[in-house]
Amino acid sequence: MNDSPILSYKRFKPSEAFDAIIIGSGLGSLTTAAMLSKEGKKVLVLEQHYQAGGYTQIFKRRGYEWDVGIHYVGETHRPYTFISKLFNYITNHQLKWSYMGEVYDKIYFGEELFELRAGKDNFIEQMKIYFPDLKDQQAIDQYVELVYAAARSAGSFIAEKALPSSAAFLMGNSLRKKALTYTQKSTLSVLKSLTNNPKLIGVLCGQYGDYGLPPAQSSFFMHAVLVKHYMNGGNFPIGGSSQVVETIAPVIAESGGKILTLAKVENIIIHKNKAVGVRMEDGVEINAPIIVSGAGVMNTYKSLLPSETQDKHQLITKSKQVKPSVSHVCLYTGFEQSTSDLELKKPNYWIYPEGKYDHDQLVADFNNNPENDLPVVYLSFPSAKDPDWDNRYPNKSTIDIITMAPYAWFAKWEDTRWKKRGNEYEEKKAYFSERLLNTMYQYLPQLKGKVDYHELSTPLSNRHFCNYAQGEIYGIDHTPKRFDQRFLKATSPIKNLFLTGQDIVTVGIGAALASGAVTASAILKKDLTKKIRNL
Ligand SMILES: Cc1cc2nc3c(=O)[nH]c(=O)nc-3n(C[C@H](O)[C@H](O)[C@H](O)COP(=O)(O)OP(=O)(O)OC[C@H]3O[C@@H](n4cnc5c(N)ncnc54)[C@H](O)[C@@H]3O)c2cc1C
Incomplete structure (x- = not known):
């Protein structure tokens, strides 16, 4: 008998009644589900993939295990932070984290190394060692102050996303006002107002891969929230990122809830502008008084709703x-x-070509020609970060090596099947694999000849496993324009339909977690975030 609250859709009896259905099992969905469950609601989470967890999923091959979308998370080592308290609440304190130590990110431009040290003062002190010029030192101080000010404005900006339209109409502008000072400026424009040293800008933006947009295109708000998030160091889940869903699922089960895998929702059933249920891929209909989508706002508004509903609320135009x-x-x-x-050690490596500090130029050059410099190579060492790894996988190690790659380069294979995409596709994968391996060997020469297994994921892998149409890793792009879209919120113009996940807040584990709390608050019409803060 299978007592686990995570089970295959095939084993599910659709006659069972639920208080809410949640589409997708990413962290936003799981958090909403756990918080509703804690309030006595019986919740059904429907995940299209055979693994639950969204980007917190793991996969296994040939005796190895890899995490997909968690390399490090800030703030979980500080018990009084919102992130810590909320993780503890939704997991009954079962999810444990391991601190990465004093240095969390190492930024390389060729052989030039810049380490990011945990703690505001340490961060500043270290940067000033790298940039001893007085003007640069002043810029560093001003920069850190601005990062903190922008990050402080995030609370009320996010809180507004829980409000129904009428309340948002009355209070929205004042709740968003502070953040808008930062959301509507590009990262580059803010940095250029502080310094004209391109190297300092290049280094301070060395983590831009965490939100995916180089400085001229990204919103400074996103940059600041991210930099501040890691300023006190990074953490990794003990036991690997599978522990996220493993520790939340029992809480969802406390009120009778379940997580079903291989459960693809075809569309949301709307009756008189009210969400009343979902239709599964096999045609089965499951009804519930509350429907939440954590499957991405684009997926939800463009693919999961009937055309009359899309037209009525101009959802395609908004998207x-x-x-x-x-x-x-x-x-x-x-x-x-x-x-x-x-x-192998814990800090992540961000590797850029020697002397090339202009991230926007690097990205543009690479997008024009994949044979140009890789705009960034990111190395993460999960087996070094997880203190439980050696118990589970003795005498083994893993490394993830990442670079960006436009979907367009892979689009022609989008209608082929996973693992059966043909020789040309495999050749393209081999090309990128070799370049990524060579970069790794440059920085870790002791690994030469020691790779036992490697496998490259492409944007089509993300499309297949996480149902993001263009393989996007961070949902909606974090431009200034994104942060000006009022429709990216927990409530929707359709009665009883709610949204959650990274798209309604920002990318990131902390943000997806927060989105779950915002959505649960919107559903129950009470501020659950206050309850968490007071824990
Ligand atoms: C490569 C990578 C590295 C990352 N590294 C970090 C990191 O180090 N630190 C950090 O903080 N963040 C990181 N992130 C970001 C973080 O993982 C995400 O922001 C977060 O997990 C997104 O959560 P979500 O709730 O939006 O849902 P997602 O994780 O996006 O999950 C959505 C789920 O919905 C499911 N779904 C979609 N359509 C349907 C449907 N029709 N029916 C049923 N199910 C459906 C999908 O299969 C998916 O499981 C990383 C992300 C990636 C991709």
Whole structure:
């Protein structure tokens, strides 16, 4: 008998009644589900993939395990932060984190290394060692102050997203006002107002891959929220990122809820502008008084609703105001030696070509010609970050190697089947795999000849497994324009239909978590975030 609250759709009896149905099992969905469950609601989570967790999922091959969308998370080592309290609440304190140590990110331009040190003062002090010129030092101080000010404005900006339209009409402008100062400026314009040193700008934007847009295109708000999020260091889930869903699922089960895998929702059933249920891919209809979509706002508004509803609320027109974020290729590598034997450490590497500090130029050049410099190569060392790894996988190690790659380069294979996309596709994968491996060997020469297994994911992998149409890794792109879209929120113009996940707040584990709390508050019409803050 299978007692796990995570089960295949095939084992489900549609006659069972639920208080709410949630589409998708990403962290936003899981958080909403757990919070509703804590308030006594019986929730059904429907996930199209065979693994639950959205981008927190793991996958296994040939005796190795890899995480997909968690390399590090800020704030979980500080017990009084909202993120810590909320994770503890929705997991009954079962999700544990391991701190990455003093240095969380290492930014390389060729051989030039810039380490990001945990703690505001340490961060500033270290940057000033790299940039001793007085003007640069002043710019660094001003920059950090601005980062903190912008990050402080996020609370009320996000809170507004829980309000129904009438309340948002009355209070929205004042709740958004502070944040708008930062959301509507590009990262580059803010940095240029502080310094004209391109190297300093290049270094301070060295983590831009965490939100996917180079400085001239990204909103400074996004940049600041991200930089502040990691300013006190990074953490990794002990036991790997599968622990996210494993520790939340029992809480969802406390009120009788379930998570079904291989459960693709075809569309949301609307009756007289009210969401009343979902229709599954096999035609089965499941009804519930509340429907939540954590499947991405684009998916929800463009694919899951009937055309009359789309037209009535101009949802297609609204969706055209935003665009999908970047897509990527990731080389998942496995080694038959322990992390200590291989001398792997915890900090992530962000690798840029020597002396090229203009991230926008690098991205543009690469998008024009894939044979140009890789605009960034990111190395993450999950087996070194997880203290439980050696218990689960003795004498093995893993490294993820990532770069960006436009969906267009892979689009011609979008109608082919996973693992059966043909020789040309495999050749393209081999090309990127080799370039990524060579970059890794440059920085970690001790690994040469030691890769036991590697497999490259492409934007089509994300499309297949997470149902993002263009393989986008971060949902909707984080431009200034995105942050001006009032429709990216928990409530919708359709009665009893709610949204959650990264698209209604921003990319990131912390943000997806917060989105879940915002959505649960909107559904129950009470501020659950206050309850969490007071824990
Ligand atoms: C490569 C990568 C690295 C990342 N690294 C980090 C990191 O180090 N730190 C960090 O904080 N963040 C990181 N992120 C971002 C973070 O993982 C995401 O922002 C977050 O997990 C998104 O959560 P979500 O709730 O929006 O849902 P998602 O995780 O996007 O999940 C949505 C789910 O909905 C399902 N779905 C879609 N359509 C349907 C349908 N019709 N029926 C049923 N189910 C459906 C999908 O299959 C998917 O499981 C990373 C992301 C990626 C991709």
